[in-house]
Amino acid sequence: MPRLFHRPPKYCLHKGTMQATVSLHGERIYLGPHGSPKSHAEYQKVLLRWQSERDAVQVEEPSKDSVQKELSGITAATLRKKRFAGSPITINELALVFRRHARQYYQKNGKITREATLIDDVIRILRKHHATEFLDDFGPVALDALREKMISDLDWSRKHINKQVGRLVRMFKWAAGKELVDPGVPLSLNSLAGLKKGRCAARESPGVKCVDDSIVELTLPNLPGIVADMVRLQRLTGTRPGEVCSLRPCDVDRSGDVWVYTPSEHKTEHHEKERVIAIGPKAQVLLEPYLERRANSFCFSPAESEERRRAKAAAARTTPLSCGNRRGTNRRKTPKRTPRDRYFTDSYRRAIHRACDKLKIEKSAPNRLRHTSATQVRREFGIEAAQVVCGHESAEVTQIYAERDLELAKKVARAVG
Template identity: 50%
Template structure:
């Protein structure tokens, strides 16, 4: 197998001409007389430009504005997006949307010059998305992703700046002024539906649901809860997630846990401080233990515990729930309880609605973590006091 390396291309001597040379993406670049300071500076400049482009395009061999096709621009942007839109070592949910938008773009205009893609073609592509039955918000998001790619291309000097400026003039679809369908708003989940679903959930998932309903956490914040992230010095515990949605905006996130929330979390703290509190492997172990306790066949007969398991299963329970696995667990419980499916985001909406009705809009913003990044230290302290007071009264 080939050995991959991250080393820089070498500064070499071309024996026939006596010049220095460097090879970038299979293209030789001659730098002047070998060993001179000028050739070294030329080498440094070319390699720096090549690295700045993500090792994708050699500087002097980059396609001209007229020659670069949309397929080529999309390939370069996709390579950039995969490395840029990452969090905690994994791709974010942004990348699937980018891939879907680029698929639309390449299907119709893939072989066309990227510099010639203008507002009329973008509107035609948008109309196709509407005809395919996509919602107004979905279409606007895709159009924004396509504009963002052309903005990146202009910033990398791959296409003229005027191409992006022209596309930026295309406004998004307006509600009531387009044939694109509208999506239903995310409404708070009725507590009666939650109560009816809880008995059908695994114990761990049920506790996650109860905790999220009390605190208004995001689903990802519930999944990532660890003992080391909890400050238990006061009567109201403070949970500061190690990773959260708005951290790239330099915003702090604090979740307040009152007495009822603490009672739920307390059962999951007897573990390694860096281990996740709500673990699928723990949930699976509890399910197997419950099944074994309900066993009717004597252990001397039939399969003994553990003998009918695969040695190398294709899938096994992990150490941490993802937002997707958390949502699927809730959906399975809804199907089992014969309740219309609901998703964990609706728990956050329900908590926000209740807190706003009882304590006002500012309190809801504090609890949900919607404060701006430029607040002063005094305002932050007032927010903490208000959040603690809400947690004491709500539980």
């Protein structure tokens, strides 16, 4: 039974001697004749002693700094020494060092990418069910059981589960490269076949579908002017949402009849690929007003959009200037959030979703505009033209082939816009 540190010792009667007694830390103390004032006075002294000893005993909890210091001492090198010394490594220890590696490796422009957060998700369920198991004991059967937990507990889709399992296998492959686990472990895990459509209990995720142009035209009047132009530009050029958000005047070559936009950052830049986007006449007319600014500033800015909104509200004001609030006097001096100098994919998507909510229609992601554009190009110019416009080159594409693709993209841009 647990020791009752917070319950005071009882005043008891010893029947053999008719003495008052109290038991403190296993020691019996006689207080005098039971019920006498002397015994009660002695009992109060014992209570004071018990209380002082109880207050003196404090459970020391490790501080946050000491915990962080201890965790920082766990690295791939220390785990390798531990393994070579004959002590097996647990999944918990590998998850700690690999998560730290992932958050350093998967960064772009100083920010942690989506890949690192997805790794966190799969590590979380791995630790929930296999935290204390040894790396060498984790095989395809355990991975298959964990995959079933992803279906029953988390309701992940089949494609997402296959990708998450691939991330786990890469974690063990990374561990084998650091000599933290036998190389045969990731090979055995890789032997587990992926989930097949219609052959498992995992749900199917709906694919990214095109958005009808009538829905786009319905949404545009309910968007801020700058966001509406971003939607129009993406629809004409088939760019990714991130490529629209990061557009700058210095990235656009306007020397020819078809402008060429070379994004400074794009999805496949870590594969050492160059992304070129052809901008046709219709998109040029749309984009030209946004190029009249500093060369390295972003064309589409939430701060500029907010200024336009406030100017429009001031122009629509009906209250005389002599009455009511003066412009700018009812704003917070230090707001929690201020408009930034550029849009990101999240803020771009939220602006579109707000317009969809206002119209009470299905929310459309910006990437659906890219699919709509690619579908039109494929229908009118063929599959190769769609691959060129969307930037879907393989790693083996030669420089000559890339030049031919750029000319084909220019031809498409001249016709489409």
